[in-house]
Amino acid sequence: MTSTKVNVDLVRERAKCTFDLKELIHFVDGGEEITSERKAFEETVLAIKELKDDIPEDYLSHKERYEIAVRKACILRELRLRHDQNKPLLPERPTYVYNILPATIKDISPFYLHETMFLATIWGLMNDEQKAEWLSKALDMKVIGTYAQTELGHGTFLRGLETTATYDPETEEFILNTPTLTAYKWWPGGLGHTVNHCIILAQLYTQGKCHGIQPFIVQIRDLETHIPLPGVHVGEIGPKMGFQTANNGFLGFKNFRIPRKNMLMKNSEVKKDGTYVSSKSDRLTYGTMVVVRVNIVNDAAMQLSAAAIIAVRYSAVRHQSQLKPNEPEPQILDYVTQQRKLFINIATGHAIRIVGRWLWKTMLGVIQKILEGNLDQLPELHALSCCLKAVCTQDCTAGIEQCRLACGGHGYMNSSNLPLLYSHTTAAMTYEGENTVLLLQTARYLLKTWTQILEGDTKLNPTVLYLLNFAKPTDYRWENTNQGIIKGFQAVAAGKIKTAYDTASKHVSAGKSQEEAWNLASIQLVEASEAHCRVIICEVFSNEIQCASNTLSPNLSKVLQQLVELYLVHWALEKKGDILLYSTISKDDIPALRDRYEELLALIRPNAVGLVDGFDFRDEVLNSTLGAYDGRVYERLMEEALKSPLNAEPVNSSFHKYIKPFMEKAKL
Ligand SMILES: CCCCCCCC/C=C\CCCCCC(=O)SCCNC(=O)CCNC(=O)[C@H](O)C(C)(C)COP(=O)(O)OP(=O)(O)OC[C@H]1O[C@@H](n2cnc3c(N)ncnc32)[C@H](O)[C@@H]1OP(=O)(O)O
Numbered sequence: 209m210t211s212t213k214v215n216v217d218l219v220r221e222r223a224k225c226t227f228d229l230k231e232l233i234h235f236v237d238g239g240e241e242i243t244s245e246r247k248a249f250e251e252t253v254l255a256i257k258e259l260k261d262d263i264p265e266d267y268l269s270h271k272e273r274y275e276i277a278v279r280k281a282c283i284l285r286e287l288r289l290r291h292d293q294n295k296p297l298l299p300e301r302p303t304y305v306y307n308i309l310p311a312t313i314k315d316i317s318p319f320y321l322h323e324t325m326f327l328a329t330i331w332g333l334m335n336d337e338q339k340a341e342w343l344s345k346a347l348d349m350k351v352i353g354t355y356a357q358t359e360l361g362h363g364t365f366l367r368g369l370e371t372t373a374t375y376d377p378e379t380e381e382f383i384l385n386t387p388t389l390t391a392y393k394w395w396p397g398g399l400g401h402t403v404n405h406c407i408i409l410a411q412l413y414t415q416g417k418c419h420g421i422q423p424f425i426v427q428i429r430d431l432e433t434h435i436p437l438p439g440v441h442v443g444e445i446g447p448k449m450g451f452q453t454a455n456n457g458f459l460g461f462k463n464f465r466i467p468r469k470n471m472l473m474k475n476s477e478v479k480k481d482g483t484y485v486s487s488k489s490d491r492l493t494y495g496t497m498v499v500v501r502v503n504i505v506n507d508a509a510m511q512l513s514a515a516a517i518i519a520v521r522y523s524a525v526r527h528q529s530q531l532k533p534n535e536p537e538p539q540i541l542d543y544v545t546q547q548r549k550l551f552i553n554i555a556t557g558h559a560i561r562i563v564g565r566w567l568w569k570t571m572l573g574v575i576q577k578i579l580e581g582n583l584d585q586l587p588e589l590h591a592l593s594c595c596l597k598a599v600c601t602q603d604c605t606a607g608i609e610q611c612r613l614a615c616g617g618h619g620y621m622n623s624s625n626l627p628l629l630y631s632h633t634t635a636a637m638t639y640e641g642e643n644t645v646l647l648l649q650t651a652r653y654l655l656k657t658w659t660q661i662l663e664g665d666t667k668l669n670p671t672v673l674y675l676l677n678f679a680k681p682t683d684y685r686w687e688n689t690n691q692g693i694i695k696g697f698q699a700v701a702a703g704k705i706k707t708a709y710d711t712a713s714k715h716v717s718a719g720k721s722q723e724e725a726w727n728l729a730s731i732q733l734v735e736a737s738e739a740h741c742r743v744i745i746c747e748v749f750s751n752e753i754q755c756a757s758n759t760l761s762p763n764l765s766k767v768l769q770q771l772v773e774l775y776l777v778h779w780a781l782e783k784k785g786d787i788l789l790y791s792t793i794s795k796d797d798i799p800a801l802r803d804r805y806e807e808l809l810a811l812i813r814p815n816a817v818g819l820v821d822g823f824d825f826r827d828e829v830l831n832s833t834l835g836a837y838d839g840r841v842y843e844r845l846m847e848e849a850l851k852s853p854l855n856a857e858p859v860n861s862s863f864h865k866y867i868k869p870f871m872e873k874a875k876l
């Protein structure tokens with residue numbers, strides 16, 4: 209059954225490609241050197257036979273899956289230690305190293321929280337002395353940790369966390385307690401059975417006063433035996449929609465003592481006598497979350513790109529129905545409705561990757577300023593990271609589901625890998641700040657900006673500067689061009705911010721409190737935040753591709769420009785109600801937009817397979833029966849089906865045990 213031949217449709221599609229594939233791959237990676245480095249890393253990892261599976265994970269028990277994931281995570285961590293030597297903890301760009309996880313652990317690594325939030329918190333919130341004690345131990349895995357913030361009763365509302373850390377000046381220790389069931393830490397990755405340390409976020413009490421939540425580093429298991437320390441109640445929370453190998457856990461403390469120096473003291477401090485010294489800003493405690501939200505934007509782009517590769521290749525191979533009478537069944541990629549489902553996801557994969565890298569670079573700049581003591585740009589970064597994390601995970605989740613639907617019944621198979629990809633991005637809509645909550649954070653910033661504008665202050669931060677153009681009646685006219693559409697989205701965002709502001713003010717004038725008015729206006733606030741975010745994505749995507757065009761070949765540049773235009777026109781059509789309401793477009797302009805959209809689908813069609821090849825995911829990384837490079841879709845589906853343990857015997861014992869007696873009873 210095995211053949212190395214590439215499916216003829218894919219061969220034909222690849223021959224039609226109008227640009228140089230290597231050039232696109234280098235562009236996606238960020239340069240030829242990075243492509244080579246990535247490929248070398250992939251080669252090294254994928255050559256390790258201990259990272260390969262004999263039996264598909266789906267047929268294993270929860271416990272077996274976890275144990276295999278831990279074994280593989282250790283191998284990968286060792287490799288990373290070698291690979292990342294002398295590299296900064298926050299590299300210049302998001303690292304490609306995690307892209308290999310779908311080829312090895314498949315689901316989430318039980319060390320994921322160690323490698324991300326635990327390390328980032330040590331790096332960001334410990335003072336120099338503490339870092340000297342902990343950072344290298346954590347990097348070398350002499351201690352393994354997680355980030356334990358969420359509790360059973362509170363995830364979003366951090367000020368409501370219940371875990372307490374009470375300072376005892378007699379012994380110079382903090383006493384940790386979990387006063388109620390709802391105070392149990394709940395969700396942290398790796399917490400169940402993997403880690404021996406945690407960053408715990410707890411309410412700090414000293415000298416009889418509460419000083420809000422502070423981070424502490426806490427050992428919870430013996431380093432030799434791994435047995436939970438006395439006073440620690442820890443375990444795993446059980447199966448979920450995805451994340452089966454992430455080992456998410458629960459944790460409670462009973463009068464558990466840790467030394468004073470285990471409070472992370474880069475920003476706030478508790479002196480030996482219990483005196484509390486507050487930080488420059490409470491918000492610095494939330495710093496790790498900003499970094500992780502930025503990272504999530506980049507993860508989401510990778511996951512959507514994988515889904516787009518799978519669905520486009522499958523659509524080139526799959527033939528169904530008839531376009532013209534008496535002709536063979538066409539490739540489903542030729543149906544315009546199929547192109548509508550797929551091509552926007554290729555464009556979105558690029559848009560979100562590009563905006564993710566831009567956001568990463570912006571974040572590094574702001575962190576640098578913070579290290580120099582200047583916090584001025586933190587609110588803008590917080591607003592950006594909140595709305596981009598929310599909108600990008602929302603778009604990618606919807607896009608992956610669309611790719612699954614585009615694959616018909618076979619997209620529902622686990623072996624397509626689309627269900628697993630979906631389970632990852634939909635989780636990202638909740639973790640690291642639930643999306644609605646994050647959009648409301650950005651809305652807070654936007655309303656403040658609007659108030660600033662109404663008060664005549666024109667010194668706005670760069671990403672909201674456009675609002676000034678719409679604060680007063682303007683003479684701008686709608687144009688059916690990229691810049692015209694972006695301006696239209698700016699008008700929509702400004703209009704929605706103004707409407708939300710007016711609604712909240714109206715409720716306040718009617719006697720409601722600020723908080724009640726906020727809740728009453730919150731649907732509009734969320735929409736305003738989304739509209740602002742769409743402006744950012746469109747602007748950054750369009751500008752960055754425009755800039756890159758100066759160095760790219762005309763052929764590649766042309767195709768990327770088509771993707772930018774497709775993205776803009778797609779969203780203009782999706783949001784035509786808003787554009788009609790808030791911009792100067794007229795309903796007579798809509799047919800031209802629709803025509804252009806259909807033209808763009810036709811222009812992109814010959815390059816569809818080339819474009820997804822350009823994301824350059826190895827088959828092992830895609831891990832999909834439908835998306836492999838050679839297009840042997842049906843052979844792979846059958847090969848995978850035959851791996852089902854039920855197929856190991858022609859008659860299952862349940863026939864003799866239950867069905868046969870049941871049939872015989874029915875005969876009587
Ligand atoms: C192919 C690739 C494969 C890759 C696979 C990837 C797999 C990934 C696997 C696992 C990853 C899982 C990680 C998940 C980890 C977690 O979920 S950790 C827990 C995260 N929890 C949250 O995010 C909680 C959300 N809640 C909050 O952040 C805050 O409580 C809040 C922002 C909702 C509100 O905070 P509150 O204390 O009530 O503050 P406010 O009064 O609302 O605001 C006061 C001011 O502070 C500003 N602010 C809030 N947060 C920040 C911040 N982080 N930075 C800067 N500023 C902040 C806020 O806007 C207010 O400002 P103003 O007063 O000026 O308006």
Ligand SMILES: Cc1cc2nc3c(=O)[nH]c(=O)nc-3n(C[C@H](O)[C@H](O)[C@H](O)COP(=O)(O)OP(=O)(O)OC[C@H]3O[C@@H](n4cnc5c(N)ncnc54)[C@H](O)[C@@H]3O)c2cc1C
Nearest residue numbers: 355356357358362363364395396397635639640641642644
């Ligand atoms: C897969 C996964 C991994 C995770 N890993 C970790 C981890 O490693 N460490 C950790 O500490 N945590 C982790 N979490 C927890 C995660 O961060 C929280 O679940 C998340 O922050 C949301 O909080 P919540 O569950 O309390 O939701 P809730 O806040 O209870 O949200 C429920 C609903 O209420 C709405 N809501 C809540 N507040 C408001 C508001 N102010 N205004 C309007 N609507 C509101 C929300 O929009 C949502 O619809 C993980 C979660 C998941 C799913």
